[in-house]
Amino acid sequence: MRKYNVGIIGCGPAGIFTALELLKNNPNISIIMFDEGRNIKTRKCPKSKTKKCMGCTPCNISSGFGGAGAFSDGKLSLSKDVGGWLEDYVGPIRIEELIKYVDNIYLSYNANPEISYNSEFANKISYECSKYGLKFIKCPVRHLGTEKSQVIMEKMYDYIISHSNVQVLELTKVKDIQPKNNSYHVITDKEQYICQNVVMAAGRSGSSWVQEICQKLNIPTSNNQVDIGVRVELPRQITDPLTNELYEFKIYNTSKTTENTVRTFCMNPGGFVSQENYDDNLAVVNGHSYHDLKSDLTNFALLVSCHFTEPFKEPITYGKYIARLANMLTGGKIMVQRLRDLREGKRSTKERMKKLSYTPTLTDAVPGDLSFVLPERILKALLETFEALEKVCPGISSDETIIYGVEVKFYSTHVDVNENLETKYKGLYAIGDGAGITRGLMQASISGVIAANDIIQKQTK
Numbered sequence: 001m002r003k004y005n006v007g008i009i010g011c012g013p014a015g016i017f018t019a020l021e022l023l024k025n026n027p028n029i030s031i032i033m034f035d036e037g038r039n040i041k042t043r044k045c046p047k048s049k050t051k052k053c054m055g056c057t058p059c060n061i062s063s064g065f066g067g068a069g070a071f072s073d074g075k076l077s078l079s080k081d082v083g084g085w086l087e088d089y090v091g092p093i094r095i096e097e098l099i100k101y102v103d104n105i106y107l108s109y110n111a112n113p114e115i116s117y118n119s120e121f122a123n124k125i126s127y128e129c130s131k132y133g134l135k136f137i138k139c140p141v142r143h144l145g146t147e148k149s150q151v152i153m154e155k156m157y158d159y160i161i162s163h164s165n166v167q168v169l170e171l172t173k174v175k176d177i178q179p180k181n182n183s184y185h186v187i188t189d190k191e192q193y194i195c196q197n198v199v200m201a202a203g204r205s206g207s208s209w210v211q212e213i214c215q216k217l218n219i220p221t222s223n224n225q226v227d228i229g230v231r232v233e234l235p236r237q238i239t240d241p242l243t244n245e246l247y248e249f250k251i252y253n254t255s256k257t258t259e260n261t262v263r264t265f266c267m268n269p270g271g272f273v274s275q276e277n278y279d280d281n282l283a284v285v286n287g288h289s290y291h292d293l294k295s296d297l298t299n300f301a302l303l304v305s306c307h308f309t310e311p312f313k314e315p316i317t318y319g320k321y322i323a324r325l326a327n328m329l330t331g332g333k334i335m336v337q338r339l340r341d342l343r344e345g346k347r348s349t350k351e352r353m354k355k356l357s358y359t360p361t362l363t364d365a366v367p368g369d370l371s372f373v374l375p376e377r378i379l380k381a382l383l384e385t386f387e388a389l390e391k392v393c394p395g396i397s398s399d400e401t402i403i404y405g406v407e408v409k410f411y412s413t414h415v416d417v418n419e420n421l422e423t424k425y426k427g428l429y430a431i432g433d434g435a436g437i438t439r440g441l442m443q444a445s446i447s448g449v450i451a452a453n454d455i456i457q458k459q460t461k
């Protein structure tokens, strides 16, 4: 069995930034990186040619070097209030420093130098929102664009593999981690390796696996939240007055009837709605935008946070169950419905969809009725939020708006780690979205820097 200083499981932003930071501080450190997906150069979603999802295993969109972020439109959120809970671990001052540090690394890899944000306008909208009981989150964004994210990830890949002491394994799923003699046996579907330190950076697609490992090693986890909702699509001119100034608006609403928090998320002016397949062939909806190629539409997620209490402890299973219901009704596809039909208690049909003044961007979505899928409290919270948003963004809940289902965010398995993101096992770290402590590119990347710095510090002691 080959031995390494560090094994990194998952090559998304969290795993990549772990490797970059380790190499920056110790260019000779031996690292092995595993990803169940392909490397960034061969990762291609066939849908651009076939025009429909081919259900690849592993999914080229969510797995492989670059992680879920590689084909995302790379919106780097430059606010500590967005994209995770790292402030709870490192405090408010350190998190701001780390945001600047990681942002500068992205810039050094040619990230777009512009930031799309008008602070004065943000203050105005924040005031408007507060008049209607909505909470506006101020967050400047560096927008890389999908093609640019890929190029940046490719450059990082080239840099990492240019070190002879680093091995990056594609199409290699880690099955198990076994602590033995002050190090860890990392068992893949092909071979075994011995690593002094192991960083679990498995992302959302690997969060169930992280949970399994934690259960087996008795590492405490807490797990009580999942966000369930829809992807909204509408003519771009309706959101332009806000998105031209802010690129993205993050607004929170607390439902008056259900008291669930509902939030806008991942806004893509001129973007495209996409289907994402999880490992167990579950189709969920998402959205992205390109830097140069633009549609005439805007899409964003509207998500309802669902918190569960004792005795229920399986929010991921619950979220998947709801998404699977939509898959069941559509033959494994994404369901789409006009907001008007949902309000009127009708199913959307191909004929009704044709009455829209535009062509939706997800062309193989199946018209249906989301009220057969989403529980009443989620539907109520969503419809109330559309009404509230209409006051600050007129037209957002018009008859021209369509909703795709189901969008689910499974970042809820929260692994118990210390301020260095180390579990109760010395040298075993849990970082990024898969550990339930981040939910965005910026904080996932930062989590890699934190773990790497701790490993380096321990080595130099």
Ligand SMILES: Cc1cc2nc3c(=O)[nH]c(=O)nc-3n(C[C@H](O)[C@H](O)[C@H](O)COP(=O)(O)OP(=O)(O)OC[C@H]3O[C@@H](n4cnc5c(N)ncnc54)[C@H](O)[C@@H]3O)c2cc1C
Pocket (backbone or CB within 6 Å): 009, 010, 011, 012, 013, 014, 015, 034, 035, 036, 037, 062, 063, 064, 065, 066, 067, 068, 069, 070, 071, 072, 073, 074, 075, 076, 077, 083, 172, 173, 174, 175, 201, 202, 203, 204, 205, 206, 207, 209, 266, 276, 286, 287, 288, 431, 432, 433, 434, 438, 439, 440, 441, 442, 444
């Ligand atoms: C379509 C889309 C758009 C997005 N847009 C944005 C955005 O604009 N801005 C933003 O901040 N965030 C965005 N996100 C979220 C962002 O991509 C994630 O927060 C980020 O990628 C998380 O990084 P990560 O390294 O923790 O996990 P991931 O990027 O998910 O990477 C985890 C990797 O681990 C691998 N893996 C999992 N289990 C195993 C295993 N057992 N063995 C081997 N490998 C394994 C997976 O294949 C994957 O490649 C978007 C996500 C999607 C899907």
